[in-house]
Amino acid sequence: MTDLAAQKVDQALKPPRNQWWDVWDQFKTHKGALVGLFILAAILLAVTIGPWIWSIDPTYVDIRARNQGPSGAHPFGTDQLGRDLLARLMAGGKVSIAVGLTAMLLSLFLGTLIGVVAGFFKRAEGLLMGLTDLFLSLPLLPLLLLMVTLFREPLSQRFGPETGIFFLIVFAIGVTSWMQTARIVRGEVLALKEREYVLAARSIGTPSRRMVLRHILPNVMSPIMVSATLGIANAIITESALSFLGLGFPPDFPTWGRILFDAVDQMQLYPIRVILPGVAISLTVLSVNYIGDGLRDALDPRIRGR
């Protein structure tokens, strides 16, 4: 009896704990997610800090040193123009991950906006969900190919080849991948709208805008975070697939997909040049997917604390 009482006092004395600590505790129990987080952090570090340590220019052409195997001067060897593969992989990773992150942010923004508006405002629901269904029934990869091929010239003329194509690819991936997020967010908002606390907030005269920002959005954060991780993985794969089809960034501008595409012609002689960028893409996507799995478990209150 006294033990129980003591425990209660103990619990009462403990400082209140932020719920994100609970999430982190649950996340830590998912081994795959932890390993994924570690690998992703390593890749991010290599891609951001790496070029300062390994300061060879990834576009520097040294034709006498072409097609070399791994050596001290070039740990991963060189490509058909004598460009250092390690430097290219780091530069390419920066672009691939940047495309993944920006496209994910765009698609999350669109998806959340459409999902919240459709869930919260009844008048907009029919129109917006019709739009979502319409987008879901579009053949996405063919349309993506179409958009990227047809608009690359004018955009690269206006903004320069790199920025123009960066915008084009991010935009194309973003506008073709927001639908799942919108559906999930709308479902959550519809459920949240009927809760008592929303009624209470409404009864003291909270305007719609603040209602959404203060009361609804924080509570749909968990599904949004999970779809964010899936979105990054999807965007990285799509970008590298476009590059692989030769429809991505220009040749002198490395991304992982582009390095792989350039190496495919000579893969019989130099298979390592295909393997390295492919492994980089796969590892990144794999670790992001594992993090997503772990996050989903950690953010699910039915699993957490068990």
Add this chain to the structure above:
Amino acid sequence: MLTYTLRRLLIAIPTLLFISLVIFMILELAPGDPLADQPLTVPPEVREKMRAALGLDQPAWVRYLLWLKQFFWTEPLHTLDGWFGTSFSEGGQRIVSWQFRSPAMDVIWQRMPQTLWVVGLAYLVGVIIAIPIGIISAYRQYSWFDQIGTFVSMIGFSVPTFFTGVVLIIVFAVKLQWFPSIYDTTLKVTDAASFWKQVKQMIMPVTVLALFNASQISRFMRASMLDNLGQDYVRTARAKGMSEKVVVLKHVLRNSLIPVVTVIALGIPTIFGGAIITEQVFKVNGLGQLLITAIYANDLPMVQTLTFIFAALTVLFNLIADILYGVLDPRIRYD
């Protein structure tokens, strides 16, 4: 159910029309001249005549309506003629591909078998592998089988198909020389030797696509089985003294297949998209490869027709998935 199906079919018509308009608008807004690859020595007046011959001198809306008429009226009539030897489509203008200078649908029909063989077989193999793996994984959750199965499916789902394809080519075509790296579409299956050759060249593309499909479907299957295994009716069935086999394979499996079947139906059209990349890797000249060459060659009628066919397939299979869901799950009533 019938009224629901009819209503959905009726909604599908404006949806498809709208999608065809969107595709047409994208192609229309895009710069790029189909005559760009003609030599510069062609005099301007001849160039004008060539544009007129392609129908490019007409305003956009006329060309759109013409395409609609050709796709929905002339082409079906032509197919009918081919079947019954009638001549309904006499005088009707068919959709002509600019790069092949021949009717677009004929080229599509030529390319269809390759895609259907490779992609269809891969999907079938994927489903056949995925369902037992999902069942065992869920039934023995956290066992070594489940650990390995989820890990492999995570890999299959994260590694892009162009990379698995290229790795398979390096290992099995370049190093071991077991299979050819290029798919030979001119190969005719006449005897056992050529049949074996056909099997050998199909193994790698089918493996790549099947691995990708199986990993996705087995994840769904596992999740759905896990959901159902914890239900009260499972406990009831066990309490009645039913054998474990009947409980799992009759009660649980049937209920778990409901969402999986719809996922399988939804995946069929996206598989055509995934096949674009695999066809490119193994040089299979199917529909995906046709689309890519048509995009490169600025062959607008072909791109429009193919993309629209992909869209129609997507709409159709979305509809089938929804109806299947209603048919299989009596708790869901659409009316």
